[in-house]
Amino acid sequence: MAIKNLPVEECMIPGSAACPGCPATMALRIVFKALGKNTIMVVPACCTAVIESLYPNTSFDVPVMNIAFEAAAAGASGVEAALRQQGKGDTTVVAGAGDGGTYDIGIQALSGALERQTNFIYICYNNQIYSNTGIQRSGATPYAAWTTTTVGGKTEFRKEMGEIIQAHHIPYAAQACVSYPEDLYNKLKKAKSIKGPKYLEIMAPCPPGWRFGMEKTVDMGIMAVETGAWALYECENDVVTFNGKSKLILEEKIQRKPIEEWIKQQGRFGHLFKPKKDVTRIKTIEDHTDQIWKRYRKKYL
Amino acid sequence: MKKYDVVTTISYPKKGAMGKTGSWRVFRPILDKTKCVKCLRCWIYCPEGTVIRNKDDTVDIDYEYCKGCGICANVCKVKAITMEREAKKK
Numbered sequence: 001m002a003i004k005n006l007p008v009e010e011c012m013i014p015g016s017a018a019c020p021g022c023p024a025t026m027a028l029r030i031v032f033k034a035l036g037k038n039t040i041m042v043v044p045a046c047c048t049a050v051i052e053s054l055y056p057n058t059s060f061d062v063p064v065m066n067i068a069f070e071a072a073a074a075g076a077s078g079v080e081a082a083l084r085q086q087g088k089g090d091t092t093v094v095a096g097a098g099d100g101g102t103y104d105i106g107i108q109a110l111s112g113a114l115e116r117q118t119n120f121i122y123i124c125y126n127n128q129i130y131s132n133t134g135i136q137r138s139g140a141t142p143y144a145a146w147t148t149t150t151v152g153g154k155t156e157f158r159k160e161m162g163e164i165i166q167a168h169h170i171p172y173a174a175q176a177c178v179s180y181p182e183d184l185y186n187k188l189k190k191a192k193s194i195k196g197p198k199y200l201e202i203m204a205p206c207p208p209g210w211r212f213g214m215e216k217t218v219d220m221g222i223m224a225v226e227t228g229a230w231a232l233y234e235c236e237n238d239v240v241t242f243n244g245k246s247k248l249i250l251e252e253k254i255q256r257k258p259i260e261e262w263i264k265q266q267g268r269f270g271h272l273f274k275p276k277k278d279v280t281r282i283k284t285i286e287d288h289t290d291q292i293w294k295r296y297r298k299k300y301l
Numbered sequence: 302m303k304k305y306d307v308v309t310t311i312s313y314p315k316k317g318a319m320g321k322t323g324s325w326r327v328f329r330p331i332l333d334k335t336k337c338v339k340c341l342r343c344w345i346y347c348p349e350g351t352v353i354r355n356k357d358d359t360v361d362i363d364y365e366y367c368k369g370c371g372i373c374a375n376v377c378k379v380k381a382i383t384m385e386r387e388a389k390k391k
Binding site: 003004010012013014016017021022025029052057059181214216219 | 310311312313314315316317318319320321322325340341342344345346347348349350351354358363365366368369370371372374375376384
């Protein structure tokens with residue numbers, strides 16, 4: 001799908017409370033374009049809850065239910081059950097949570113909803129921090145990244161949510177990135193057409209949280225994919241297919257770029273370069289990424 | 302607009318829910334229409350949806366709500382959009 005063919009209709013109304021250069025609004029615009037107006041969204045505590053703007057006004061032109069941090073998927077299950085009882089099965093139910101509400105706080109509700117085969121789409125926009133509350137570490141924060149709670153850099157690696165979701169053996173799970181809108185749109189369209197639980201994770205480089213210039217959001221997403229820090233793939237009934245650049249990296253048709261190119265543009269990794277270059281930790285990140293791709297090749301090639 | 306009579310707080314959609322967000326801007330995107338090749342990258346990547354897509358695929362910028370992040374200028378392949386400081390130093 002070319003950019004020209006994407007629908008003109010907007011459900012994100014200008015004048016929201018989002019930061020300039022916000023990747024979440026970028027993703028939400030495409031989400032609404034793909035899913036259309038016949039959609040109900042369930043939003044837990046996350047940046048999206050802020051982007052909605054203040055009472056009595058909202059910037060979303062679709063019905064939204066705000067719910068507690070841990071309950072996004074549980075709330076969506078309730079909405080879906082109510083719609084089913086009313087015979088409104090054609091309405092798409094979407095839960096839109098951040099990585100904190102997915103990786104850490106919301107994982108039990110999400111796992112439950114996936115196991116119950118609730119017919120909904122769960123969208124996690126992953127900015128690798130709790131940015132709404134002021135940049136704290138989450139389960140998605142990568143190794144050595146600065147946050148307000150990991151001042152010298154995180155000492156643990158991030159977990160692979162995609163593989164946890166795959167263990168539920170749901171009909172559709174995918175990873176996308178805001179920098180590839182056509183790919184994201186196609187994945188959403190496919191998710192909409194499938195019945196049952198669907199999971200979609202969107203890489204969202206956050207300018208204030210990652211400490212880079214707000215005009216670089218798109219570049220950061222592209223770099224994340226090209227360096228192999230993020231993989232684009234979809235898993236349909238347990239068959240995994242990689243897309244775009246990630247496919248070429250998986251098949252070793254192109255070499256992934258060194259991860260250093262990606263992290264040196266982000267202030268959250270600044271302590272690895274200033275005042276002295278921390279070669280050991282950069283090598284640890286590089287080796288860990290290699291290990292992930294080795295595992296991918298073993299599993300999916 | 303239809304108002305709902307329910308016992309909970311409901312927000313209703315409104316353009317400019319946080320006011321005229323154009324006032325946040327430090328740099329203003331200036332579009333050179335002669336250079337534009339109608340690729341629509343600025344339109345799809347604009348986080349705020351303030352790049353307006355016309356029927357003939359040309360674009361206009363809504364300065365009332367544009368927050369001036371500069372993504373449009375950055376993704377433009379032909380450099381048709383440039384960022385200029387809002388208030389020039391005297």
